[in-house]
Amino acid sequence: MSRAFPPLAIPASAGIGLRSPHISEMLTRRPSAGWLEIHAENYMGDGAGVEALERLREIYPLSVHGVGLSLGSARGLDRDHLARLRGVCERFQPDLVSEHLAWSVADGAYLNDLLPLRYDEGALAIVARNVDTVQETLKRQVLIENLSAYVAFADSSMNEAEFLAELVLQTGCGLLLDVNNVQVSAHNLQYDAKAFIDALPAGAIGEIHLAGHATNQVGADTVLIDDHGSRVPPVVWALYQHAIGRLGPRPTLIEWDTDVPVLDVLLGEAMWADMLTASIMFNRKQAARQAEAAKPRPMPLTPFESVRTGMPVLAAFAAAKAGLVTPAALTQMEGGYDVAA
Amino acid sequence: MLPLEYLQTTMARSVLAIEPTVSAKMLTAGKADPLARLRIYQNNTRSSLTAVLMAVFPVTVRLVDERFFRYVASEFIRRAG
Numbered sequence: 001m002s003r004a005f006p007p008l009a010i011p012a013s014a015g016i017g018l019r020s021p022h023i024s025e026m027l028t029r030r031p032s033a034g035w036l037e038i039h040a041e042n043y044m045g046d047g048a049g050v051e052a053l054e055r056l057r058e059i060y061p062l063s064v065h066g067v068g069l070s071l072g073s074a075r076g077l078d079r080d081h082l083a084r085l086r087g088v089c090e091r092f093q094p095d096l097v098s099e100h101l102a103w104s105v106a107d108g109a110y111l112n113d114l115l116p117l118r119y120d121e122g123a124l125a126i127v128a129r130n131v132d133t134v135q136e137t138l139k140r141q142v143l144i145e146n147l148s149a150y151v152a153f154a155d156s157s158m159n160e161a162e163f164l165a166e167l168v169l170q171t172g173c174g175l176l177l178d179v180n181n182v183q184v185s186a187h188n189l190q191y192d193a194k195a196f197i198d199a200l201p202a203g204a205i206g207e208i209h210l211a212g213h214a215t216n217q218v219g220a221d222t223v224l225i226d227d228h229g230s231r232v233p234p235v236v237w238a239l240y241q242h243a244i245g246r247l248g249p250r251p252t253l254i255e256w257d258t259d260v261p262v263l264d265v266l267l268g269e270a271m272w273a274d275m276l277t278a279s280i281m282f283n284r285k286q287a288a289r290q291a292e293a294a295k296p297r298p299m300p301l302t303p304f305e306s307v308r309t310g311m312p313v314l315a316a317f318a319a320a321k322a323g324l325v326t327p328a329a330l331t332q333m334e335g336g337y338d339v340a341a
Numbered sequence: 342m343l344p345l346e347y348l349q350t351t352m353a354r355s356v357l358a359i360e361p362t363v364s365a366k367m368l369t370a371g372k373a374d375p376l377a378r379l380r381i382y383q384n385n386t387r388s389s390l391t392a393v394l395m396a397v398f399p400v401t402v403r404l405v406d407e408r409f410f411r412y413v414a415s416e417f418i419r420r421a422g
Contacts, residue, residue: 072349073349074344074345074346074348074349075346103349106346106349106350106352106353107349107350107353107354109353109357109421111353111356111357111382111386111390112386112389112390112393113356113382113385113386113389115349115352115356115382117345118345118348122344122345123345126345150370150378150379150381150382151368151369151370151375151378151379151382152368152369152370153348153367153368153369154366154367154368154369155367187371188370188371188373188378189369189370189371190371190372218373218377219377221372221373221374221377221378223373223378223381225381
């Protein structure tokens with residue numbers, strides 16, 4: 001029997017990935033963080049971590065992120081793993097649930113890594129069927145995340161963005177845009193990162209991931225490794241700026257998985273994401289105001305309508321200052337006084 | 342065209358470093374050598390599965406020494422695949 005939690009909605013602002021070294025500090029300090037995301041696989045059993053998460057779930061909106069479902073496996077889903085994922089969702093009642101466009105299981109082996117698909121109609125039919133199964137089992141929409149990759153398949157008939165767009169159409173799933181993964185894959189496989197983001201259906205993107213990556217030099221090859229082991233680098237912030245410019249604010253997660261720093265570093269990165277988003281939206285509003293001000297105005301119908309200020313009464317002052325009050329009305333009034341006198 | 346399941350089986354065996362490995366012609370990697378990039382998946386898989394085994398058998402790690410455990414673990418992962 002699962003307990004009832006308050007239905008906390010994930011806001012369109014930054015949250016952090018909950019990592020085990022930070023759990024006790026989160027419980028005692030209860031720092032300001034928009035929301036939390038957990039890896040589903042870490043909470044499929046029982047134990048102290050699960051109890052701690054139940055307490056945190058009372059305070060913070062929660063997202064459940066699966067890493068082991070292998071949605072791209074041609075053999076279909078592991079029903080036992082899916083049942084465990086359903087158990088986690090029933091227990092913690094998260095506001096968002098997500099998984100990856102990848103496969104980890106084949107030939108009876110679990111590779112504990114996320115491998116890319118060959119993007120073609122055959123793979124699309126398999127992934128769409130698997131996503132349908134997940135959404136029917138969990139009785140909710142899931143978000144599917146783009147992958148960081150080091151190789152691609154030569155005979156793919158579409159690119160990953162086209163594949164994801166088609167998956168959204170066929171299954172009604174949402175998307176999790178991992179901006180760091182876009183940068184890593186675009187560099188490693190030599191394509192345009194911004195064009196990838198622009199090719200995704202904007203309305204379907206329900207969450208964004210931000211993280212750091214490592215840069216390795218192997219002979220002549222500079223390869224970006226998706227290790228989630230450092231601060232978000234400038235190139236990923238720039239791509240995030242591009243994404244927010246196109247999408248508007250979205251729930252944005254700071255992910256950190258190797259060499260996890262103190263909690264305040266994660267909270268600081270989340271703060272920067274919020275500030276960058278606020279700054280983009282402020283600049284957009286300013287630009288819209290300036291464009292509005294530059295437009296030629298039609299003749300005012302009534303004296304006060306053309307004057308725009310924050311307080312209605314100030315419009316009257318401003319109109320008066322500009323001499324918009326009709327002289328005819330004043331004359332009539334003055335005339336009235338004359339009669340009375 | 343290979344069906345997806347056959348492709349994934351071939352890739353999984355390549356990632357676990359079991360012969361025969363996937364053909365370089367099936368992969369692309371920008372300007373880089375695809376088989377060199379495949380080694381990233383091999384390393385990721387071996388190190389993450391080894392870490393799981395070390396977490397499950399901490400006493401054995403101390404008894405036989407971590408370096409020997411890592412060697413045995415990588416042999417086990419290769420053969421178990």
